[in-house]
Amino acid sequence: MVDNRSERLILEMRHITKIFPGVKALDDVNLAVRAGEIHAICGENGAGKSTLMKVLSGVYPHGTYKGDILFEEEKMNFSSVRDSEKYGIVIIHQELALIPQLSIAENMFMGNEFRRNRAIDWHETRIQAMKYMAEVGLEENPDTLIKDIGIGKQQLVEIAKALAKKVKLLILDEPTAALNEEESAHLLNLMRKQRERGVSMIMISHKLNEIAEVADAVTVIRDGQTVGWMDTKEGKLDQDEIIRLMVGRSLENRYPERTPHIGEVKFEVS
Numbered sequence: 001m002v003d004n005r006s007e008r009l010i011l012e013m014r015h016i017t018k019i020f021p022g023v024k025a026l027d028d029v030n031l032a033v034r035a036g037e038i039h040a041i042c043g044e045n046g047a048g049k050s051t052l053m054k055v056l057s058g059v060y061p062h063g064t065y066k067g068d069i070l071f072e073e074e075k076m077n078f079s080s081v082r083d084s085e086k087y088g089i090v091i092i093h094q095e096l097a098l099i100p101q102l103s104i105a106e107n108m109f110m111g112n113e114f115r116r117n118r119a120i121d122w123h124e125t126r127i128q129a130m131k132y133m134a135e136v137g138l139e140e141n142p143d144t145l146i147k148d149i150g151i152g153k154q155q156l157v158e159i160a161k162a163l164a165k166k167v168k169l170l171i172l173d174e175p176t177a178a179l180n181e182e183e184s185a186h187l188l189n190l191m192r193k194q195r196e197r198g199v200s201m202i203m204i205s206h207k208l209n210e211i212a213e214v215a216d217a218v219t220v221i222r223d224g225q226t227v228g229w230m231d232t233k234e235g236k237l238d239q240d241e242i243i244r245l246m247v248g249r250s251l252e253n254r255y256p257e258r259t260p261h262i263g264e265v266k267f268e269v270s
């Protein structure tokens with residue numbers, strides 16, 4: 001892999017604590033993402049991964065959590081998702097948020113419509129939609145309704161939509177969970193391509209093989225706490241180590257202890 005990453009941090013989340021009634025979802029979590037990298041976040045179900053990304057993107061606004069968010073070295077106090085998007089942070093949720101009855105192009109520019117003489121400029125909308133659809137490899141008519149395309153293509157619409165917003169940090173929450181093998185491979189390639197263009201990404205995933213394939217670094221969260229950080233600079237990510245951190249015990253301990261019995265040598269090759 002060509003390592004053109006910088007050491008500059010695009011994002012730092014410091015001492016993030018988020019409490020829901022009766023649940024401490026995040027307890028003093030730290031996360032550092034370098035500019036231009038794909039940073040994976042791993043952890044078991046309920047560890048706090050999605051909550052951390054909702055804090056980052058303003059779903060849970062400033063004042064509803066403790067701790068600091070530094071984006072491009074500046075302290076951020078986002079009041080909404082729209083607010084974080086102004087800075088170039090775009091989140092694609094675990095549950096896709098497109099409107100089934102609207103077209104690809106309408107979904108892409110909802111809330112950011114092109115206007116001419118105070119009316120929506122549909123010609124420009126289609127041209128711009130096609131430009132970003134080509135960028136993500138989505139071969140469809142921009143007028144096709146979301147309900148008429150599969151989940152893999154819907155995911156591409158979400159990414160095209162993010163690119164249209166001039167995304168700097170793209171957050172993908174379990175992007176391949178509902179995709180088939182071919183769609184997943186396409187998505188991972190697209191992520192690599194966007195990394196080459198300088199887009200930083202945070203990817204939440206349970207699929208360690210995919211993480212090993214594309215991620216430059218991994219942060220592991222367990223029970224609302226950061227328990228580890230790994231980097232590919234020293235070589236491939238160690239999937240066993242990630243699992244060990246996720247579950248909080250070593251893999252060997254998952255099985256009862258056994259004493260191997262090795263008999264005498266019956267056959268030898270020299």
Ligand SMILES: Nc1ncnc2c1ncn2[C@@H]1O[C@H](COP(=O)(O)OP(=O)(O)OP(=O)(O)O)[C@@H](O)[C@H]1O
Binds near residue numbers: 048
């Ligand atoms: N809106 C909410 N209200 C109350 N509790 C919540 C809310 N959202 C999340 N939680 C709780 O916070 C904890 C962390 O949840 P979160 O969704 O962040 O986990 P996750 O790591 O994304 O899990 P998964 O892998 O299943 O998506 C869980 O105990 C969850 O039940």
Ligand SMILES: [Mg+2]
Binds near residue numbers: 049050051094173
């Ligand atoms: Mg989640």
